[in-house]
Amino acid sequence: MTQAPVRTEPKTTPAGPYVGRPMDRVDGVAKTTGEAKFSAEYPYPDIAHAALVHAPIARGRITGVDSAAALAARGVLAVITHENAPAMKPSPSASMLNMETMAVSSSVTFLNTDEVHWNGQPVAIVVADTLEGAQHAASLVKLSYDELPSTVDFTAALPTAFPQKSSMISPGSAKKGDAETALAAAAVSVDLDYTTPMHNHNAIEPHATTAFWDGDKLTIHEGTQNVDWTRKLLASKFDVPVEGIRVIAPFVGGGFGGKAMLWAGTILTALAARVTGRPVRMMLTREGVYRTVGGRTPSTQRVALGADADGHLTALIHTCVTQIGNAGGSAEQVTSQSRHLYDAANILTEQKQVALDALANTAMRAPGESIGTYALEASVDELAYKLGVDPIELRMRNEPAKNPMDGKKFSHRMLREAYALGAEKFDWARRTPEPGSMRDGKWLVGMGVATAFHPAWQFNANVTVRLSVDGGVLVRCGFHEMGMGGATAQGQIAADALGVPFESVRVEYGDTELPIGPGAGGSMQTASVANSVIAACEKLKKSVLTLAKKSSESPLKGLKLAELKARDGGLYQSGAGETYVSILSRAGRPSVGSVR
Amino acid sequence: MKSFAYVSAPDVEAAVRAISTEPNAKFLGGGTNLVDLMREEVEAPDTIIDITRLPLTDIVELPDGGLRVGALVRNSHLAANQLIRSRYPLLSQAILTGASAQLRNMATVGGNLLQRTRCFYFYDSTSACNKREPGTGCDAIGGFNRNHAVLGGSASCIATHPSDMAVALAALDAVIEVESVRGVRRIPLVEFHQLPGETPDVETALAADELITAVELPALPVAATSRYRKVRDRASYAFALVSVAAALEVEDGHITAIRLALGGVAAKPWRAYEAERLLQGTPANEESFRKAAAAELAPASGQSQNAFKIELAQRTIVATLNQLLTDGGAA
Numbered sequence: 001m002t003q004a005p006v007r008t009e010p011k012t013t014p015a016g017p018y019v020g021r022p023m024d025r026v027d028g029v030a031k032t033t034g035e036a037k038f039s040a041e042y043p044y045p046d047i048a049h050a051a052l053v054h055a056p057i058a059r060g061r062i063t064g065v066d067s068a069a070a071l072a073a074r075g076v077l078a079v080i081t082h083e084n085a086p087a088m089k090p091s092p093s094a095s096m097l098n099m100e101t102m103a104v105s106s107s108v109t110f111l112n113t114d115e116v117h118w119n120g121q122p123v124a125i126v127v128a129d130t131l132e133g134a135q136h137a138a139s140l141v142k143l144s145y146d147e148l149p150s151t152v153d154f155t156a157a158l159p160t161a162f163p164q165k166s167s168m169i170s171p172g173s174a175k176k177g178d179a180e181t182a183l184a185a186a187a188v189s190v191d192l193d194y195t196t197p198m199h200n201h202n203a204i205e206p207h208a209t210t211a212f213w214d215g216d217k218l219t220i221h222e223g224t225q226n227v228d229w230t231r232k233l234l235a236s237k238f239d240v241p242v243e244g245i246r247v248i249a250p251f252v253g254g255g256f257g258g259k260a261m262l263w264a265g266t267i268l269t270a271l272a273a274r275v276t277g278r279p280v281r282m283m284l285t286r287e288g289v290y291r292t293v294g295g296r297t298p299s300t301q302r303v304a305l306g307a308d309a310d311g312h313l314t315a316l317i318h319t320c321v322t323q324i325g326n327a328g329g330s331a332e333q334v335t336s337q338s339r340h341l342y343d344a345a346n347i348l349t350e351q352k353q354v355a356l357d358a359l360a361n362t363a364m365r366a367p368g369e370s371i372g373t374y375a376l377e378a379s380v381d382e383l384a385y386k387l388g389v390d391p392i393e394l395r396m397r398n399e400p401a402k403n404p405m406d407g408k409k410f411s412h413r414m415l416r417e418a419y420a421l422g423a424e425k426f427d428w429a430r431r432t433p434e435p436g437s438m439r440d441g442k443w444l445v446g447m448g449v450a451t452a453f454h455p456a457w458q459f460n461a462n463v464t465v466r467l468s469v470d471g472g473v474l475v476r477c478g479f480h481e482m483g484m485g486g487a488t489a490q491g492q493i494a495a496d497a498l499g500v501p502f503e504s505v506r507v508e509y510g511d512t513e514l515p516i517g518p519g520a521g522g523s524m525q526t527a528s529v530a531n532s533v534i535a536a537c538e539k540l541k542k543s544v545l546t547l548a549k550k551s552s553e554s555p556l557k558g559l560k561l562a563e564l565k566a567r568d569g570g571l572y573q574s575g576a577g578e579t580y581v582s583i584l585s586r587a588g589r590p591s592v593g594s595v596r
Numbered sequence: 597m598k599s600f601a602y603v604s605a606p607d608v609e610a611a612v613r614a615i616s617t618e619p620n621a622k623f624l625g626g627g628t629n630l631v632d633l634m635r636e637e638v639e640a641p642d643t644i645i646d647i648t649r650l651p652l653t654d655i656v657e658l659p660d661g662g663l664r665v666g667a668l669v670r671n672s673h674l675a676a677n678q679l680i681r682s683r684y685p686l687l688s689q690a691i692l693t694g695a696s697a698q699l700r701n702m703a704t705v706g707g708n709l710l711q712r713t714r715c716f717y718f719y720d721s722t723s724a725c726n727k728r729e730p731g732t733g734c735d736a737i738g739g740f741n742r743n744h745a746v747l748g749g750s751a752s753c754i755a756t757h758p759s760d761m762a763v764a765l766a767a768l769d770a771v772i773e774v775e776s777v778r779g780v781r782r783i784p785l786v787e788f789h790q791l792p793g794e795t796p797d798v799e800t801a802l803a804a805d806e807l808i809t810a811v812e813l814p815a816l817p818v819a820a821t822s823r824y825r826k827v828r829d830r831a832s833y834a835f836a837l838v839s840v841a842a843a844l845e846v847e848d849g850h851i852t853a854i855r856l857a858l859g860g861v862a863a864k865p866w867r868a869y870e871a872e873r874l875l876q877g878t879p880a881n882e883e884s885f886r887k888a889a890a891a892e893l894a895p896a897s898g899q900s901q902n903a904f905k906i907e908l909a910q911r912t913i914v915a916t917l918n919q920l921l922t923d924g925g926a927a
Contacts, residue, residue: 056722074599132597132599133599135597135635136597136598136599136637139637139721
C-alpha cells in the first residue's frame with residue numbers, strides 16, 4: 001500500500017464574508033492526525049490509572065469491604081471505599097441562584113456513604129500504576145451487602161406515577177378548554193399509545209478525566225460540556241477555593257448531553273488524585289458509562305387527536321410518563337412541542353414520572369422533545385390516514401397563526417413555507433401512500449413528513465477580543481468544542497465583524513482560565529458566543545477609531561463608526577480609510593482589546 | 597485484565613509442548629474473542645501461547661477433490677478463496693455474514709470454531725452462569741433470552757454457539773484435525789461441539805492440551821448448489837437468531853442429495869439429520885420441505901422470549917430450500 005500524499009501547500013481562503021461559506025475547520029488537521037489531545041491523552045510522567053468498582057445490587061447497604069487481595073496485586077496504590085475515603089461535601093440542591101447546581105447529577109455522596117441507590121453505583125475506586133493493574137485489582141475488591149427491596153421495573157411502576165413538576169424550561173402540564181369532551185364529540189379521532197425505550201449515551205470518547213492536585217489547587221482535564229460548572233461543583237465538593245481549580249477541555253469527543261453534568265467518575269478521579277498525591281487518569285469503560293452516566297428516560301405516551309370532518313383539530317391530548325432515579329434525575333419536556341405545533345381548540349398535556357432505584361436519567365439530544373415529537377407526529381399521520389387527507393395538507397390546515405396555548409405572537413415560524421419548500425424538493429406530489437407502492441429499482445421506498453422545532457436559547461457568554469499591531473486577532477472564551485466546529489464558527493464571526501482575513505483570527509476556548517463561556521447544550525452555544533463576539537468586536541472597532549482620531553494624519557478623522565465599513569483589515573468609507581495595523585503602529589500600541 | 601505470561605511458538609511441536617507443560621494456558625490466534633473475554637476476566641489464563649507464526653495458513657487441494665484448510669487461515673481469506681467459492685459457496689457466504697470485515701481479517705478458522713457464546717450472562721460476572729462458573733445457575737432461563745437456544749438446551753444452560761462458519765462446516769461433513777504431544781486425531785465437526793447437559797462449561801471434544809491444526813472438507817458435489825441464509829435483528833454485524841446452511845441436488849423432481857444445518861438455535865451447529873432423512877428421495881417441493889422442517893423442530897422448546905425461533909427456523913429452512921430449487925445455489 002502506498003502512503004497518501006501529505007498536503008503541503010498552504011491553504012488560502014478568499015476574503016470574507018466567511019459566515020455561510022463552507023470552510024476547512026481550524027482543528028481539522030489536528031483531529032485527523034491525532035495531534036488533538038483529549039482528556040485521557042495528557043501525559044504526566046508519574047501518572048496513575050484508576051478503575052471503578054460498581055455495586056451489583058439496586059438498593060441496600062454495604063456491610064463489609066475486603067480490599068486485601070486488591071491491595072496485594074501488583075502496582076496497586078490505593079483502594080478507596082466509604083471506609084477510608086476523605087469526607088467530601090454533599091452536592092448542593094438545584095437552585096436558580098447558582099446555575100452550576102443544574103449540573104448535579106446525583107444526590108449520592110459517593111464513597112462517603114454505605115448506601116447503594118442503583119445497580120452500578122460506584123462503591124470503590126482502585127488506583128494502580130497501570131490501567132490493566134487497576135482494572136484487575138478492581139475485580140478483586142470484595143464487598144458484601146445487605147440488600148433492600150427495590151423498584152427497578154419501569155412498566156411495573158407505572159401505576160405509581162406522580163405529576164412532574166414544572167422546570168425552568170418547561171411547564172409540567174398545560175390545559176386549554178376541555179380536550180377530553182371535545183375528543184369524545186369529534187367527527188374523526190385517533191387515540192394511541194406509544195412507548196420508547198431507554199437510550200444509553202455512546203459518545204466516541206467515553207467519559208474521561210485526568211486530574212492532579214498541587215495543595216488545594218486542582219488541574220483537571222475533563223471531557224465536559226461545561227468547564228465552568230464542573231469547576232464550581234468540584235470546588236464545592238472538595239471545599240477548596242474555586243480560583244484554584246482549572247478545568248481544561250479543548251476537545252471533547254462527543255457530548256450529546258451525556259457530558260453536561262458532573263458524574264461520579266469525575267469526582268472520584270479527583271478524589272483518587274488527592275488521596276494518592278499522583279496525577280490520576282480514568283476513562284470509563286463502555287460498561288462504566290452505562291452504569292454511572294445516565295441516559296434518555298424510557299417513556300409511555302398517549303396521543304389523542306380529535307378533528308372535524310375537514311381535519312381541523314378540535315382536541316389534542318398528549319400525556320406521558322417518564323423515569324427518574326430516586327437519587328437523581330431530571331424532568332424531560334416530552335409534551336412541550338404539543339403546546340405549540342397545532343391550532344387545536346382544546347389542548348391537554350400532562351407529564352408524569354416514576355422514581356426507580358435506578359441511575360439518574362439525563363439530557364440526550366433534545367431531551368423529551370425528540371421522543372414526544374415522534375409520538376405527536378406519528379399520531380398526526382394516523383389522523384391523516386383516517387381522514388384520507390394528505391399529511392402535509394392536514395398540517396397546513398392546522399397551522400396556527402398564534403401560539404395555540406396563550407395566543408401570543410410567534411417571533412419566527414415560517415412552517416407553511418417550510419412544508420411547501422420541502423414538498424417541492426422531495427417531489428411530494430409523486431408520493432403514493434399505499435405501502436409498497438413506490439419503488440426505486442430493487443428498493444421499496446416511502447416518503448413521510450414530520451415537524452419539529454427547538455427553542456432559540458441564549459446564555460451568557462463572556463468574551464475578550466484583542467487586536468495586535470501585527471494584524472492578529474485573539475478571541476478568548478471558555479466555550480466548548482465537542483465536534484460542532486466552535487472555534488471555526490467563532491473565527492468566521494470575528495473575521496467578518498472586524499473585516500480581517502480568517503487566518504488572522506485565533507480562538508481560545510475550553511479552559512476555565514478564559515472568560516466564562518456558556519455550556520455546550522440546548523443548541524445555544526454558538527449563538528450565545530457569536531452574539532458576544534460581535535458585540536466585543538463593535539467595541540473594539542470603536543476603540544480603534546478613537547485611537548485613530550487622536551492623530552491628525554488619519555483619513556478617518558471626523559468620521560463616525562456607523563459611516564465606516566470594516567474590510568480589508570481596517571475601517572473604510574468607500575475608498576478612504578486605514579488599516580488597523582497602521583492605526584496601532586502610528587499610536588505605538590502593541591494591541592487594543594475589548595471585553596464583553 | 598489479569599497479568600499473564602506471553603510465549604510465542606515457532607512451530608506446532610513447540611506449541612503443543614508448551615500447552616502440555618503450562619497448567620493454565622491458552623492459544624492465541626486472531627484474538628478477536630479471547631482478548632475480549634480476558635478483558636472481562638471471563639477468561640483469565642496465566643500464559644498466552646501465540647500461535648500466529650505457525651505454518652498453518654494454507655488451503656490445499658486433496659486428491660479426492662476435497663480441501664484441507666489450515667487452522668490459521670484468516671476468515672476473510674477462506675471466504676475469498678476461489679476453490680471454496682466454487683465448490684462450497686455456502687461456506688464463503690456464511691463467513692461473510694459474520695462479524696465485520698476487520699474482525700474477519702483477524703479471525704482464524706480454528707479460533708472461529710472455539711469462539712464462545714455471546715450470552716449476556718456469560719459475559720456479566722455479576723450474573724449466575726453455569727458455563728462461566730459451574731454450579732452458580734443460569735440467569736438466562738427466565739431472563740433476557742431472545743437470542744438463546746430452542747434445541748438441545750438443558751436446565752443448566754441455554755446458550756447458543758455464535759459461529760456462522762461452523763454451521764456451514766456442519767452441513768459439509770467437515771473433519772477437524774487436532775494435535776497434541778500424544779499425537780494427531782480427527783474429529784467430525786458434528787461431534788466437535790457439545791450440548792450443555794449438566795456440564796455447559798465443557799463446550800468441545802478438544803482436550804486441554806490439543807491444538808486444532810486443520811479443517812478438512814471432503815469432496816461433496818451437492819455443495820456446489822448451496823446457500824447460507826441468516827436471519828437477524830439487523831442486516832449487518834449481528835449474530836443469527838436463526839440461520840440455515842443448505843445444499844440441494846434434485847433429479848427428475850426428486851431430491852437426490854441434501855445437506856442441512858441450523859445456526860442460532862443450539863449450543864452447537866445443528867445438523868438437521870431428521871429433515872435430511874425425510875427429504876432424501878422425496879419430491880422436491882414446498883410441502884416436503886415444510887414437513888421435514890416441522891419434524892426437525894419437533895423436539896424444540898422455547899424460553900420466555902425466544903419461542904418465535906421455532907417457527908422462524910422452519911420458515912427459514914423452507915425459504916432457503918425453495919430458493920435453492922428455483923434460483924439454484926449462491927453465486
